Amino acid sequence: METIAEKIKKSFDKSLINKDLNQELMDFLSNKLINEAADRLQEGYDKQPEKIAKDFAANLITKANELKL
Amino acid sequence: MIIKNISLTNFKSYYHRNDFEFKKGLNIISGHEGSGKSNLFDGFMWLLFNKINGLGKNQRLDESNVSIVNDKIKNEFFIDNSSDKINCEVEIELTMPPSSSFAYSREFKVTRRKEISLNKDSNGKNFFDNTVWNNYGSELIVEWTDEKFNTKPFYDHNAEEELNKIFPEKIRKYIWFQGEQLNDLLDFDNKYTLGKAIEHISYLHAFEHMSNINEGIQELLVKKNQNLLKSHNKDKKNFDRLMSEIKIDEKTLESNKKKLSNAILELKGINEARKKQKNQLTILAGMPILQKEEGKLEGQLNTLKEHVSTLNDQERRKFVNLWMLKGTEGLFKKADSEIEKFITHRLSLAAENDKQLEEGTPGDALINKMLEKKRCIICDREAPENSDPYISIKSHLDSNKKLKTLDPHIELLNDRVRDIKSFPPRISNRIANIDKSILDFQENISSKTKERNAQNIKLKNIKEKIQDLINEKGEGILNMNPDNINATLTRLDNDAGIMNRRIPALKIDISELENSIKQRNESLNKLKDPGVKDFVEHKLTLYTTFLKTVIKEQTIKQRIDLIEKIENTANAIQSNIAEINNVVIVKVKIDRDDYSLSFVDSNGNPNPGHGAQNTLAKMSIINAIVKISSEMQNRAYPFIADAPTSDFGSQFTNRFIESISNTYEQSIIITKDLVEEVTKLKKMKYVSNVIEIKKDSENDVALSTNSITKIL
Numbered sequence: 001m002e003t004i005a006e007k008i009k010k011s012f013d014k015s016l017i018n019k020d021l022n023q024e025l026m027d028f029l030s031n032k033l034i035n036e037a038a039d040r041l042q043e044g045y046d047k048q049p050e051k052i053a054k055d056f057a058a059n060l061i062t063k064a065n066e067l068k069l
Numbered sequence: 070m071i072i073k074n075i076s077l078t079n080f081k082s083y084y085h086r087n088d089f090e091f092k093k094g095l096n097i098i099s100g101h102e103g104s105g106k107s108n109l110f111d112g113f114m115w116l117l118f119n120k121i122n123g124l125g126k127n128q129r130l131d132e133s134n135v136s137i138v139n140d141k142i143k144n145e146f147f148i149d150n151s152s153d154k155i156n157c158e159v160e161i162e163l164t165m166p167p168s169s170s171f172a173y174s175r176e177f178k179v180t181r182r183k184e185i186s187l188n189k190d191s192n193g194k195n196f197f198d199n200t201v202w203n204n205y206g207s208e209l210i211v212e213w214t215d216e217k218f219n220t221k222p223f224y225d226h227n228a229e230e231e232l233n234k235i236f237p238e239k240i241r242k243y244i245w246f247q248g249e250q251l252n253d254l255l256d257f258d259n260k261y262t263l264g265k266a267i268e269h270i271s272y273l274h275a276f277e278h279m280s281n282i283n284e285g286i287q288e289l290l291v292k293k294n295q296n297l298l299k300s301h302n303k304d305k306k307n308f309d310r311l312m313s314e315i316k317i318d319e320k321t322l323e324s325n326k327k328k329l330s331n332a333i334l335e336l337k338g339i340n341e342a343r344k345k346q347k348n349q350l351t352i353l354a355g356m357p358i359l360q361k362e363e364g365k366l367e368g369q370l371n372t373l374k375e376h377v378s379t380l381n382d383q384e385r386r387k388f389v390n391l392w393m394l395k396g397t398e399g400l401f402k403k404a405d406s407e408i409e410k411f412i413t414h415r416l417s418l419a420a421e422n423d424k425q426l427e428e429g430t431p432g433d434a435l436i437n438k439m440l441e442k443k444r445c446i447i448c449d450r451e452a453p454e455n456s457d458p459y460i461s462i463k464s465h466l467d468s469n470k471k472l473k474t475l476d477p478h479i480e481l482l483n484d485r486v487r488d489i490k491s492f493p494p495r496i497s498n499r500i501a502n503i504d505k506s507i508l509d510f511q512e513n514i515s516s517k518t519k520e521r522n523a524q525n526i527k528l529k530n531i532k533e534k535i536q537d538l539i540n541e542k543g544e545g546i547l548n549m550n551p552d553n554i555n556a557t558l559t560r561l562d563n564d565a566g567i568m569n570r571r572i573p574a575l576k577i578d579i580s581e582l583e584n585s586i587k588q589r590n591e592s593l594n595k596l597k598d599p600g601v602k603d604f605v606e607h608k609l610t611l612y613t614t615f616l617k618t619v620i621k622e623q624t625i626k627q628r629i630d631l632i633e634k635i636e637n638t639a640n641a642i643q644s645n646i647a648e649i650n651n652v653v654i655v656k657v658k659i660d661r662d663d664y665s666l667s668f669v670d671s672n673g674n675p676n677p678g679h680g681a682q683n684t685l686a687k688m689s690i691i692n693a694i695v696k697i698s699s700e701m702q703n704r705a706y707p708f709i710a711d712a713p714t715s716d717f718g719s720q721f722t723n724r725f726i727e728s729i730s731n732t733y734e735q736s737i738i739i740t741k742d743l744v745e746e747v748t749k750l751k752k753m754k755y756v757s758n759v760i761e762i763k764k765d766s767e768n769d770v771a772l773s774t775n776s777i778t779k780i781l
Contacts, residue, residue, distance in 0.1 A: 004703055008272050011627065015619050021612055029612055033282055037275035041702075049278075053285025057293075060286065060612075064605045 005031075005038035028063050032056055070235070071164045071735050072707050078158040079139040080115070081108040082764075091737060094757030095730035098739045099747050104764045106739045110711035111137075112159040116181045117236060119207065135185050135202045146187055147201070150194075154205070158182040165235070173216040177235060183207040211235075236706070240269055240698055243691050244706045263635075263690075264664040270698035271631050276624045283620065287613035291590060294606040302596040311596075315589045322582040329575040336568040339561055346558045352538065353551050359535050366528040373521040380514045387510065391503045398500045405493035408486055415483055418476075436465050631697070632659045638693035642732070643685055646724045654678075655686050666690070681721060688725075692732045705734035730755040 002010070009031070016030050017023065036052060074090045077083040082105045089098070089109070100106045111121040115137065135143075138157040146155060160180040167174050184205040211231040212222040223231045236244065243266060268274065295312065302308045439445055439462050443452050452458035539546060594607060636657050643654040655668040655678035668686055670676040678686055692708075699705040708729060723746075729736045750756050 001703065004272075004701075007701065007703075008275055011272060012619065012623055015623065016616075018615055021615060025609075026612060026615075029286075030616065033279040033616070034275075036282060037272075037278045040278050041272070041275045049281050049285055053282050053289060056282060057286045057289040060290075060609055061293075061605055064609055069605050069608055 005035050008034050008038055073162045075161045077112045079142050080112050080157050080159050084139050084141050092757040093735055096737045096758040098760045100762035102741055104762045106762055110739050116159045138185055154184045154186040156184055175213045175215050178212045180210045243694050266694050270701055276620050280620045283613050283616050290606045290610050294604055297604045298593050301598045301601045303598050304596045308596050311589050311593050315586055318582050318586045325575055325579050332568055332572050339565045343561045346554050349554050353549050363531045370524045377517050377521055384510055395503050401493040401496045408490055411486055433466050635693050639689040642689040642692050646728050655682055696732050707735040708733045709737045711739040727755050
């Protein structure tokens with residue numbers, strides 16, 4: 001059975017594809033956001049969005065450096 | 070999620086503990102009226118909503134209410150003067166499959182219980198007034214056990230939170246459903262009803278969360294980029310100026326966002342107040358119509374009452390007169406007979422006198438003619454002169470008659486009898502029609518009485534509606550002033566107008582400020598030392614900006630897609646049911662902007678439908694929402710309905726029930742409509758379990774028969 005995160009991802013269809021951007025990095029960021037949103041949808045708890053944004057920003061920069069963006 | 074069982078202990082008509090076991094698939098609970106079916110449904114309602122039907126719309130069960138505790142056990146306690154507590158309890162056990170929240174499937178036990186005991190005076194005697202029972206309120210307990218046999222109980226507020234995770238508040242109304250009170254449970258006229266359900270079953274909250282986090286990341290990236298540029302720029306003066314402008318813009322932006330948020334909240338408040346005022350106007354509009362109708366009916370009724378009363382008086386008088394007349398029938402018959410006797414007697418007297426000419430004796434002219442012709446023209450015989458016949462004819466000449474008159478008293482009496490001779494038969498004839506006349510009269514009065522009774526019922530209904538309106542809206546409704554309400558409404562409309570202009574203006578300001586900040590950040594970037602490459606933080610803002618647009622578009626798309634999906638699913642469910650029953654359905658239509666619901670015919674023209682048609686349309690929406698919710702949220706909810714088919718015929722009912730079995734992983738249908746068909750249903754492929762509830766008339770309590778279960 002598809003997870004909710006997979007279903008959300010599927011609902012975006014091809015709209016997350018952008019030829020001008022690095023697709024791996026785009027997938028990295030969109031997957032992180034989708035997984036977080038799916039968790040929140042199911043759990044209903046309210047983690048601090050500022051903290052999540054900070055963590056994600058740091059992860060994104062690391063990933064971008066790895067990919068030598 | 071599968072509900073495994075429910076137990077009701079001393080709850081309403083359930084005396085001591087009663088268990089109902091449920092299966093996956095379609096469970097049918099059947100029983101005659103008054104057998105305890107709705108009390109079973111109330112058991113679910115009390116457990117999950119802490120309210121029961123019959124208390125009024127949205128009314129929670131008062132903690133002091135002891136009416137939910139079984140009467141038989143209360144009587145036993147009272148008679149025995151028991152010092153123990155009565156435990157009234159409803160408990161369900163359910164299984165939830167593994168999810169992202171927990172790795173193993175979990176067994177949940179949800180219990181709501183209430184205890185009461187007899188309140189006694191200092192001598193240990195029972196009170197007889199309304200303080201007879203000590204009431205300890207109710208408590209909710211939720212406990213789960215996983216496959217590793219870990220258990221965790223939750224109480225009170227925490228239990229309510231856990232319950233909300235199992236059955237989310239926004240979807241609960243679509244799971245528990247009572248056909249007879251469809252519109253009370255689910256306000257289809259309120260656009261927020263569908264709006265809330267759509268929000269819950271969709272991924273809109275997920276998109277909103279994604280958008281918030283994405284914006285947070287973008288802000289951080291921009292700040293980091295600005296910090297890096299601060300130490301790597303070629304024009305410090307311009308850099309500082311741009312940063313200063315950005316800060317001013319950001320401050321204004323923050324302030325405008327707050328203003329926008331407040332304006333949206335204010336508009337929401339205004340709209341709610343407008344709705345309230347409009348509602349009051351509707352009520353007020355309804356009340357005078359009802360009151361006018363009441364006055365009109367009372368007038369008509371008074372006229373009818375007078376009419377009936379007059380008719381009654383007339384009837385009494387006429388009845389007496391007619392029956393008195395009827396009583397003389399024999400006398401008149403006797404009088405008629407006596408008159409006949411008198412006439413016969415007189416004629417016989419006349420006949421005795423042979424000189425007396427009988428009626429029809431020829432006159433002298435004819436006799437002279439016979440004498441001349443010497444022949445009797447009466448008997449056609451010859452009468453030669455001086456023969457006996459000749460002498461006999463001649464003797465009849467007047468001049469020869471020796472008339473012997475009858476007694477003058479008899480002749481006088483004969484004259485009087487001649488005058489009244491026709492009266493007795495005429496009166497007898499009239500008397501013969503009395504019965505019909507009385508019957509006609511009674512029929513007339515009966516028809517007027519029926520008319521009066523029908524008017525009485527109409528008036529009673531109107532009075533009940535007025536009272537319902539007063540009960541629902543309070544006595545204040547009688548003092549509401551439409552002028553004041555209209556004035557308030559006008560003021561609110563003006564306020565809403567102001568807000569409706571302010572909100573788009575603020576959105577434009579915000580958008581312009583965001584662009585301005587973006588452009589200034591671009592300008593900042595251009596001040597970067599030529600020898601330094603673009604910072605990764607700057608490059609990454611392209612990703613967050615792109616995502617921002619995608620999420621925004623996706624949010625709009627999802628709303629539209631979901632509305633279409635609900636419409637299509639609901640209409641498909643309807644068509645499937647209506648197909649074999651040859652019923653014309655009303656199609657479901659949901660407004661794309663405000664989620665308001667309407668029904669249309671096949672040509673798209675508004676048609677609210679009626680009776681079963683309307684019920685089917687509404688129930689199809691419920692089924693569609695739960696079905697889509699199960700698909701989107703990976704969580705299948707059961708469907709529990711009491712009398713969902715009360716508007717339907719038997720063929721329609723069976724088809725609807727079959728449709729439910731296809732829609733839900735588990736459904737529990739409580740109904741009296743299928744009592745006669747239980748045997749047939751047990752053989753149906755789509756029925757997993759049939760439970761019959763019977764009433765123990767001797768003890769006035771409900772009993773569940775052993776469930777007749779099929780293993781699928």
